[in-house]
Amino acid sequence: MKIYYPIIYEGKRPNENPLYLLSYLRSHSDIAFSTHTLTPQNMSELENSEDNYILLSVTSLSPFYKFHHLLMMLRKTFRHIKCKIIVGGAVFYILNHQDVLKHYPEITHICVGKGEEVLKAIIEKNLPRGVYSAQNFDRVQKYLLIPEFAVKDVVMLTFRDSRCSWGKCLFCHHQTRCMYPNKNAADVAHEVMHYIDAFGTRYFYFFDNHMEPETLAEFLEILFHRGYAKFHPQFYVFGIRVDGNLKALNPILQKWPKATIDGIAWGVEFYDQEILDRFKKGTSLAQIDTALDFFPKYGTVNDVYILLGLPTITQKNIAHHERFIEKQYNNIFRLMTSFFLFNDGLKISEHSDEFKINKLDYQFTLQDFFMYAVDIPPIRTVYTDFTSWDEDLQKYASRGETFLKYLSLYQKFNKIGTCPRLSFLDEKTHTILKKIRPDLYFG
Template sequence: MKILLIFPPSWHPSQPYLSLPSLTAFLRQSGVCDVVQRDINIELLDVLLTEKTCGEFYQRIVDKLRRMDTMRAAPHWGAAPGEREKRQALVHAVETIPDIMKKVESAKRTLRSEGFYDLDRYIESINVVNEVLGIISTLYYPSSLTALNNDMRYSVYSSQEIFKALDNEEENIFLNLYKDYFLPSILEFSPKLVGISITSTSQIIPGLTLAKLIKDRNKEVHITIGGSVFTKLIENLKKVDSLFSIVDSFVVFEGEHALLELAGQVDGKRDFKKVPNLIYRENNATRINEPFYAEDLNRLPTPDFDGLPLRLYHAPASVLPVQTSRGCYYRKCAFCNLHLDHRNFRLRKADLLLEDINKLSQKYHTPYFFFTDESVPVNQLREISQGLLENKWDIKWMGGVRFENALNDDALGKMYKSGCQKLVFGLESYNQRVLDLMKKGIKADIVKRILDGCLKVGIAFHLYIIIGFPTETEKEALETLDFVLRKEYLDSPGFSCLPSLFGMEKDSPITQNPSEYGLASIMAPGGEDLGLGYFYEVVQGMSPEEAERMYQYVISQLSESLCPFPYNYSMSDGLLYITHNKGKCFH
């Protein structure tokens, strides 16, 4: 039986995502030989970022302008809203493409070679890539494309809006690109089961566009959608029947056993009630197969990246994602719903993880690893570090951690010696009152002590902060800003910090008890049958509008002090830069 697993646009082009390699490894271990994984995100960028493709887009934009001008000359012509802006964008593209298209191949080569480590060339190359994508995507104005994202005027939180986007050849950037470059090879492979991983809202329209194109040409293929986005929309899927016209099923939570059983049923009796974690339609009703299944991480194989085009990613070396655990061991942060992506917290044994790292490092010729856990427990970090040191492997790694008291100088020192280059922390705020209200379970003095410890041993760090948590005042937000702009942090190699504006996310603890957080009300946005968040009104602290202004101010202050490249642009690029600058390259 042929299975095709797809990772759609848009996602960061620096490294592969872990979902498909994890599923592929499990299916192959279970005897499913004919499984192919494709990162259409990076494949598409490789197609677009060529002089030839730019030239083709140039000609199509010229033709579109001619048609527009012919229509403008017709009697009784009335300009549609936005027509002038659209024409200006197309004219700008025609003027710009001939020069910029000559730079695009060189930019790609730079990002994939040692030229990557020349910061000026790195920044110039990323700017060229994004400028090219932005300019050629004016063909679909007002839609736009960057290396990291796509933007359309259709809301991804409304099934009605999504369906308008799926068939709109004028504005859906992906429709003709898929038809021209990807659909033929997908249909030629003749899969019986296609799995599409949608892990970010930026992948919803691109992923569903591809699903519909495949379904329109082959009704027999079973299309299933997996990933964290629709795991958060289980209740919504009960009410949105229309999605099942282009998708046969959704796999929520974890997908290894689900996909294996689904493949068996698609190839056999089609008794879908036997497939764990599946949502599907049967007898005009939506079925949800519960209780939901959680994988035993210690029975899962090492991820398998075979088939992914590792040389196409925009980096000179592979930074491979691995997981030491699934779920969040803390699970109490008031603003967070990430813990809902997994049913419970589980660890992979350290010896198995070390085996994963060794196998992957040898097979794919890289020392670079990114632990993608929500946060790696300190004891797990100690065991991994000890194992790496005992084996004397030249591994360079980074991962997400919490500000735990157990993260002392001894632990940090051992981690650094084992190859830890950088740690990623969710600081959120440096004001203790706000931290306590967030239920972060951390103390400001511990935060300072741990970051000082990182500086002492030579581990870089990244800080996430949140602006506008309910009841937060401007003074408290500025307290956090002052903390992250400390000179010793700014002067430390590899330091990065990204602020986000507070958004009230579906199923986060704060939604269960709004009054505790000084909220007058919370409201679901109208027309969003696939909504992932809420509007809210505050009784005290910054209003949403004031928080937005403070957020913009914080961004401006950080931008003055921190160059976004490479550390704020890409975690994995930053890992490569830190290691390179220490003169410890892998051979």
């Protein structure tokens, strides 16, 4: 049995998720298989057999056109594709699976969620075509990347998985079941020591949505005690809650070289207490300020994630948010913005009347995302267009009209970054934004 996989670049970095899945399969399955990278140059050499598999991973919408072109090349190279094609990645949380299978009939299996146990079951049990959710499979067992599938740049780590620890914000999805095994500080420290010793890895990315400062401090203490500070490893943390006990990190960070924690991602959402309370964020403005003040002295940059376009926000709220950016500007490395999108899976959908949301009969598609600029099928997303009552305008406003209320933020602060296409805005709004921030539309 042969397993083929491409490495699809998402921006400047390769999506190396297949290497994790293959490491897991090699470590926890008795199935014999060989692996082969798949490129446009060697595609004709692929052994087109029902015994073989192709793994494709896409984590976001932006590189989906590369995924599309790869499937089109396979279709062109082989009149009938016999290999089983397994696709996965975060993007499949938000795409209509039946549309995907309709437009890409070559795909045999869609994995939604963590793919390790799903892939293992598909191959070991020869599962039929279909859509498989990781939530319906066993939890992932502990494993390490193996030399055969060593990643080149950044090793992904987690203590407690990327599940949500709030479980109450009205504007967010909530993954409450951990699919990865919970690991303590010593477990993860030994993983890092292994990667430094075996692969020479120097950069690590924690994707925990909620990392406890005490656990991070203990982890760094173990590495320091074992002498690994001399290798100058760096860690990006995504993320710590602003209400965590950050002072627990002071003693160990004072020992390590600066910028050992290279960056921190904070889910601030919106700097206005009225709005945070209304949407049940459960944090305070004082906690946000304390968090952003804490890390810069250790050479760590703050990436601040903010959510614009929530229903009921007024110009008064926006002005308060703007003053926050001005006050904390020197402490912020990047302001990563997203624009609120409505779907029936959000808790806010249960409160549409309270928030005066008028759901429209239009489902955004991939063609909307790519602004009809590339040849891509009209695969529906989970996102629905809507209008909402605007107290300033005294009417139900479209999403484009709502976005224009935030235009001054984009004009004033160059650190504000976003992928405008992810907002699913209308052409008129894109034209206005592009005039004042053409840098957001590169590529």
